[in-house]
Amino acid sequence: MTYVDLDYNLTDAQKAARDMARRFAMEELRPKGIALDKLADPADVADKGSELWDVIRTYRELGLHKRDMPEDLGGLGNTTDPLSSYLINEQLGYGDGGLAISLSVAGAPFRYAALSEDPEIRGWAEDYINDTSGEIIGCWPVIEPDHGTDWVLGAEEHMGDKKFAPQMRAVKDGDGYIINGQKAAWVSNGTIATHAAMHLSLDPEQGMHGTGICILPLDLPGISQGKPLNKHGQRALNQGELFFEDVFIPAKYMIMNLEMVHTMRAVSTGADSGAIAGPNTGMATTFAGVAWSALDEGIKYASERIQGGVPIREHQNIKLKLMRSFQAVEAARSLARRNYMYNANVQPGSSPHAVAAKALSTETAFNVASEMLQVHGGNGLTKEYCIEKILRDARASMIEDGTNEGLMLSVAQYL
Numbered sequence: 001m002t003y004v005d006l007d008y009n010l011t012d013a014q015k016a017a018r019d020m021a022r023r024f025a026m027e028e029l030r031p032k033g034i035a036l037d038k039l040a041d042p043a044d045v046a047d048k049g050s051e052l053w054d055v056i057r058t059y060r061e062l063g064l065h066k067r068d069m070p071e072d073l074g075g076l077g078n079t080t081d082p083l084s085s086y087l088i089n090e091q092l093g094y095g096d097g098g099l100a101i102s103l104s105v106a107g108a109p110f111r112y113a114a115l116s117e118d119p120e121i122r123g124w125a126e127d128y129i130n131d132t133s134g135e136i137i138g139c140w141p142v143i144e145p146d147h148g149t150d151w152v153l154g155a156e157e158h159m160g161d162k163k164f165a166p167q168m169r170a171v172k173d174g175d176g177y178i179i180n181g182q183k184a185a186w187v188s189n190g191t192i193a194t195h196a197a198m199h200l201s202l203d204p205e206q207g208m209h210g211t212g213i214c215i216l217p218l219d220l221p222g223i224s225q226g227k228p229l230n231k232h233g234q235r236a237l238n239q240g241e242l243f244f245e246d247v248f249i250p251a252k253y254m255i256m257n258l259e260m261v262h263t264m265r266a267v268s269t270g271a272d273s274g275a276i277a278g279p280n281t282g283m284a285t286t287f288a289g290v291a292w293s294a295l296d297e298g299i300k301y302a303s304e305r306i307q308g309g310v311p312i313r314e315h316q317n318i319k320l321k322l323m324r325s326f327q328a329v330e331a332a333r334s335l336a337r338r339n340y341m342y343n344a345n346v347q348p349g350s351s352p353h354a355v356a357a358k359a360l361s362t363e364t365a366f367n368v369a370s371e372m373l374q375v376h377g378g379n380g381l382t383k384e385y386c387i388e389k390i391l392r393d394a395r396a397s398m399i400e401d402g403t404n405e406g407l408m409l410s411v412a413q414y415l
């Protein structure tokens with residue numbers, strides 16, 4: 001595009017990381033995301049022969065999944081600086097929002113596993129780091145058929161009432177737990193995952209306050225995965241239910257037990273909750289990239305399309321739409337990056353900033369995609385142009401990882 005990039009002072013390594021990610025985004029994510037989006041049956045997206053698996057393999061061959069994983073397990077540790085990681089993630093969103101989320105969530109259980117001192121659990125993280133074939137995929141099941149926003153608002157005082165108890169329950173049994181219940185069809189990578197980092201109830205009497213987190217492989221007896229979800233946007237992102245029937249896990253898989261949860265609640269101000277700050281920081285970054293891509297599609301089309309004898313970008317109304325959208329995208333990218341850098345460098349992080357950035361990026365992506373579709377005129381409604389897909393992908397993001405309203409309500413008290 002013709003507008004300048006404000007990044008005048010990146011190091012050569014940061015420029016190289018950004019450019020590598022842009023190539024991957026435009027050569028792999030964008031075309032393959034469009035092809036996957038067009039498949040009528042979401043089972044064809046999950047099929048091992050689909051473009052999804054090419055994308056996963058290339059991402060891993062590039063070593064992008066090794067970021068934030070410890071060096072002693074084969075990860076990149078701190079060798080990728082936070083700004084490079086931000087620039088990479090923004091580019092992945094630029095290529096395809098849904099695929100960027102799939103690639104990121106695929107590492108979720110292994111980021112926890114890498115922190116464990118247990119050799120079996122650490123081994124899962126090592127297997128993930130070494131896997132370039134896409135055989136090992138993670139998911140992060142939280143939401144249930146009857147508890148969506150309840151999880152997002154779970155830290156609120158009244159959510160400790162037993163009527164808010166999650167459906168997925170773990171009951172102590174000898175040296176482990178027996179798990180029963182169901183996770184909603186919204187679990188990203190739900191039908192293709194091999195491992196999960198799962199939130200569940202440990203004491204129903206304490207409602208949402210009696211919950212914990214376990215990590216586990218999904219080939220244990222009693223676990224089944226549902227059908228891929230057919231949906232409006234981010235169709236390249238596989239999603240589906242998980243069912244647990246009398247599944248036994250050893251106690252060591254419960255990486256956040258009740259005692260730990262209560263200790264954390266006692267010392268936490270809530271404003272630093274990792275469960276809110278981490279995922280929302282990722283969402284803010286990815287959808288800043290999606291917003292940026294929508295703007296560039298609009299500028300490109302407005303430069304090519306001739307009406308009234310001139311490229312439409314010369315008409316006043318189009319000029320104003322482009323300039324307003326440019327302003328919104330640059331603002332969203334700025335907050336997304338500022339929040340990312342804080343949450344990557346400072347412990348504990350800041351949930352209000354992460355939520356503000358997530359809501360701003362996703363709403364900017366949606367509003368800019370809508371304006372840029374208008375710039376495309378009738379062509380914007382067709383599958384010939386990707387702006388209608390970007391609009392659908394952005395629409396989903398305002399619900400993804402918690403509705404923007406629910407998230408805002410969950411952190412407003414910390415202002």
Ligand SMILES: Cc1cc2nc3c(=O)[nH]c(=O)nc-3n(C[C@H](O)[C@H](O)[C@H](O)COP(=O)(O)OP(=O)(O)OC[C@H]3O[C@@H](n4cnc5c(N)ncnc54)[C@H](O)[C@@H]3O)c2cc1C
Nearest residue numbers: 140141142143148149186187188396400401402403405406
């Ligand atoms: C693309 C995508 C990817 C996702 N990936 C995952 C994933 O990997 N893992 C996972 O577990 N989930 C995932 N989700 C699920 C997502 O987190 C939920 O859809 C979201 O939290 C909302 O829950 P819900 O759909 O049950 O809506 P509901 O909770 O039923 O909410 C419906 C409406 O009511 C409002 N509302 C509900 N309760 C309240 C309240 N107490 N106060 C005020 N307003 C309220 C909400 O804001 C919303 O507008 C994903 C969703 C999407 C769209």
